[in-house]
Amino acid sequence: SxxxxxxxRDQIYTFLHNSxxxxxxxxxxxVSGMPGTGKTATVMECISTLERLSHNQKLPxxxxxxxxxxxxxxxxxxxxxxxxxxxx
Numbered sequence: 001s002x003x004x005x006x007x008x009r010d011q012i013y014t015f016l017h018n019s020x021x022x023x024x025x026x027x028x029x030x031v032s033g034m035p036g037t038g039k040t041a042t043v044m045e046c047i048s049t050l051e052r053l054s055h056n057q058k059l060p061x062x063x064x065x066x067x068x069x070x071x072x073x074x075x076x077x078x079x080x081x082x083x084x085x086x087x088x
Contacts, residue, residue, distance in 0.1 A: 001045060002038045013046045020050060020062045 001009045012031065018024045031039050053059040065085040067078050 002042055005038050005042050009042050009046065012043060013049065016046055016050055017059070020054070020059050022060070 012029065015027070015029050019026060031043060033039050047064050050059060050062070051064070054061055063086065065082060067081050069075070069078065072078060072081075
């Protein structure tokens with residue numbers, strides 16, 4: 001975990017873990033901040049941990065899809081990318 005990001009990491013991890021384990025009815029997680037503050041690294045560290053738990057059958061299987069909004073020409077492209085990632 002990144003130094004000084006333990007609180008944020010725990011919030012992200014708990015949200016994702018509860019969503020994957022179906023303890024919640026879904027939801028939306030928005031992570032924002034200045035460039036270079038560890039947003040992507042923190043989320044990816046959480047995903048890595050959750051994927052290990054899933055691989056060890058301690059969590060249901062899930063598919064992680066990363067969409068970087070800064071790389072999109074138009075916001076609606078996110079739906080196309082998500083659909084392709086889910087359906088192949």
